[in-house]
Amino acid sequence: MxxxxxxxxxxxxxxxxxxxxxxxxxxxxxxxxxxTPTPKSTKTLEEVRKELERLYHDASVATDQYNAAEELADEQSKRIVELAQDIVKGQKKLDDLKDRVGAAARDQYRTGGLPTEAQLMLSGDPKGFLDGAGRVRQGQQATKGLLTDMARTQEDLELYAKDASAGWKKLESNRKAKASAKKKIKQRIADAEKLESQLQKEERERLLKLEQAAExxxxxxxxxxxxxxxxxxxxxxxxxxxxxxxxxxxxxxxxxxxxxxxxxxxxxxxxxxxxxxxxxxxxxxxxxxxxxxxxxxxxxxxxxxxxxxxxxxxxxxxxxxxxxxxxxxxxxxxxxxxxxxxxxxxxxxxxx
Incomplete structure (x- = not known):
């Protein structure tokens, strides 16, 4: 269309x-x-109308509470999934950083841990050694960067885990709120239906007219x-x-x-x-x-x-x-x- x-x-x-x-x-x-006939029960019927109005109003309030809790629960579920994905990515990144830091440590171990001056004296190629020393310093700085990045990633993972834990608690709280609201809705509607079921057909027709008249x-x-x-x-x-x-x-x-x-x-x-x-x-x-x-x-x-x-x-x-x-x-x-x-x-x- x-x-x-x-x-x-x-x-x-x-x-x-x-x-x-x-x-x-x-x-x-x-x-x-x-x-329309106006029997003696009109006042009682008006009271029934007001009681039904109250019960359905309470059900409406509980419905809003249910809908709000459901909306929040959906948002929190999505957020928890996002956090879980962040944790997986963060863990992969952390594992990669650990491998790179380990490789850098092994490279430094192969130098024997000698002071730079001693390595220069023992070297048969001072120029080549100095060039290499520059690369070593760059490597050491890179290693420091890797360690800093690794520490930051570890902190991020801890924060993601903390947020996920808090999210689960909120999700559980909203699930309980939904269950409570659902119970209240069903109870109020059941009470209203029971009240209406006690009316004769003629009374239900007059009740509808009373509702229309009030509107x-x-x-x-x-x-x-x-x-x-x-x-x-x-x-x-x-x-x-x-x-x-x-x-x-x-x-x-x-x-x-x-x-x-x-x-x-x-x-x-x-x-x-x-x-x-x-x-x-x-x-x-x-x-x-x-x-x-x-x-x-x-x-x-x-x-x-x-x-x-x-x-x-x-x-x-x-x-x-x-x-x-x-x-x-x-x-x-x-x-x-x-x-x-x-x-x-x-x-x-x-x-x-």
Missing amino acids: TVNRSLTTAAVALVCAITVLGAPGTAFADPAARP FKAQSAWLDSGILDEISSKASAQGKKAVAYATKQIGKPYQWGAEGPKTFDCSGLTSQAWAAAGRPIPRTSQEQWRQLPSVAIEDMRPGDLIIYHDDASHVGMYIGDGAIIHSPRPGRTVTIAGAGSMKILAVVRPDK
Whole structure:
């Protein structure tokens, strides 16, 4: 598929998204406005919604911790391999230097260890001897250089070994961090699934409407602030590519720790979208927030990343007209949502 076709596909999808966001009675219409029964358990169901939100939020935080530990572990593994290669090269160099120093020592031994004056007196060819003596002095200086180089190489080897040992300790620490985060993720998701499984079909439907109503309320308040009137920036060339990639992933399931191509977590989607656009960015939402340049909300443009919640535990990609594409949580798929449907912490720009 050509780049132009990809961009056209993204543009069509974006138009559809804008239509959905703007049309009455669609996914962003107020679910609370539809006639639904209001049984006595509504308050309890709202408590269930909040509890699910908390559990999935905790799972999201742990997912970020898992992803960060995995990224560090990969970096440390590569570094340990590089150190091992340096150690092998250094050992070969040290062996070669030892051979050369040994050869120089044997040459000096063959002179019998006599003082230079005595060797001159016993020589039948004083001129030849003096020329040879000059070469001997050069050889002695070269030997000193070899010894210095050998000592430096030995120090390098010791440093490589020390760094490798420290690297192994860090690697083990990050493996434990990954295991701990993985355990927490699975536990929180299991708790959430158990809680949802206890609901009747009608209650699950009403729960979904409550979730939609909460998102709609937050999005409406955000739009009512007039912020959309101030946002008019157009996407960069790379931003268009990132949006096109993200748009193609709509409908694919959320999976923690996943970076595609079949499943994604929130930062897996955004990092892969920008990698596809030719701009590698940090893997986790927290590092995307920390490392990428911030921009004001009113200055954001399609392709920018919106970081959510006080702990930067979620991220979505702005696609324009007050909407984002994101991978929400376990049990959901990559979808379009209101940019203001969650608490915005910051907006960052990968290609600033």
